[in-house]
Amino acid sequence: MSFPERSTRQRQILLAALSSAGRPLLPGELHEIARAEVPGLGIATVYRNLKLLLDEGILQAVNLPGENVRYEIRAQPHHHHFQCRTCGRVFDIPGCPGSLEHLAPAGFIADGHELTLYGRCPDCARA
Amino acid sequence: MSFPERSTRQRQILLAALSSAGRPLLPGELHEIARAEVPGLGIATVYRNLKLLLDEGILQAVNLPGENVRYEIRAQPHHHHFQCRTCGRVFDIPGCPGSLEHLAPAGFIADGHELTLYGRCPDCARA
DNA sequence: TTGATAATGATAACGCATTATCAATTCTGA
DNA sequence: TCAGAATTGATAATGCGTTATCATTATCAA
Known part of the structure; x- marks a missing residue:
């Protein structure tokens, strides 16, 4: 500040x-x-x-x-990203699949997660 | 090889x-x-x-x-990881939440994902 | 055992993203 | 309009992970 x-x-x-x-x-x-x-x-x-x-x-x-x-x-509080395998650009994904913390094995205390999707963006999917 | x-x-x-x-x-x-x-x-x-x-x-x-x-x-074909916020070590998470590709917005073609959980490992949770 | 050569250890060099430096320029409040 | 300070642009310097270099050592087939 x-x-x-x-x-x-x-x-x-x-x-x-x-x-x-x-x-x-x-x-x-x-x-x-x-x-x-x-x-x-x-x-x-x-x-x-x-x-x-x-x-x-x-x-x-x-x-x-x-x-x-x-x-x-800084806009959406919690969201994830999509990276295009072709052009490498990164895009926002509105929304979150919800709590994924339950995947943590016994003994682990999970309090957050990061998720990235991969594939083709609209521009590269067309080509 | x-x-x-x-x-x-x-x-x-x-x-x-x-x-x-x-x-x-x-x-x-x-x-x-x-x-x-x-x-x-x-x-x-x-x-x-x-x-x-x-x-x-x-x-x-x-x-x-x-x-x-x-x-x-190289063992498990597809799995994810857990990183401890305290000690920084990374651990394997057996299993996968399944298809998360449906989160991709319209126009995007997702064919894979990466997921990381964060929190405390057993050692650091105890302390 | 031995010879050819792959592997090692120490360290210099490299690649690359990021930051510091500093003179010149641009804002902004008075 | 003006002075003082923030900002900028160019570039040198930094930090750090990784790789190259090279003399020495260890491995292994014959």
Whole structure:
């Protein structure tokens, strides 16, 4: 919740890109998308703002197996993700199958879970 | 399936450690465990044998969200994992909740999933 | 036992994502 | 409009997991 925050063109575009993407983005993906609006935008600025927005609670980190951290607008409280095996992009899955904690073997106390689906996104399913 | 494979003490111990651990191990964990038997064992040897055993299909890689790759003996065809929030260790969960692919939104074609449970392992639940 | 060679250990090197540095630029309140 | 401070861009530096290098050692078929 650091406050001396200025509204720079770069910051606006980064947030807008994350917002309109509607899916978790890698720093590199975000950089590329934002570059379309602000050609000179540097990768360091992407990381700086990502961290800043994360600290403010505006963004949340998304970790998938074997993948680098992605970031998305904090919206739905608990949901899962779908990764396309073809293009590698990650999408939100609205909803949760519910309690999966009962799968824990005896002696284990489960209090949470992460689920990732794999397959083809609409774009890649068509092709 | 490279064959000129010799039975070295190091290789024996590494396989034995993975086998008796009964859970996925990080290269570093494996190194530490194996060191107990072969004090001079180097980390490079751990990585070399991990890759070799993986190529031979004796081991399989285990990727969890935000974690480095772990390795375990290839046994159960499809199962999931439990990570302890306290000690960080990863354990196998026998069984699978079944098809979760139906959660995919319209337009998406899901053909697989990964599931990780979080909580406390028996050791840490006791403490 | 021996010779050919695979394997090892120590460590330098690498790849890659992320962060620090710093001069130049841009905001913003006064 | 202006000064002070935050922000940016370019890039060097960092951290860390993994791999390459190479001299030495161990394995194993003959």
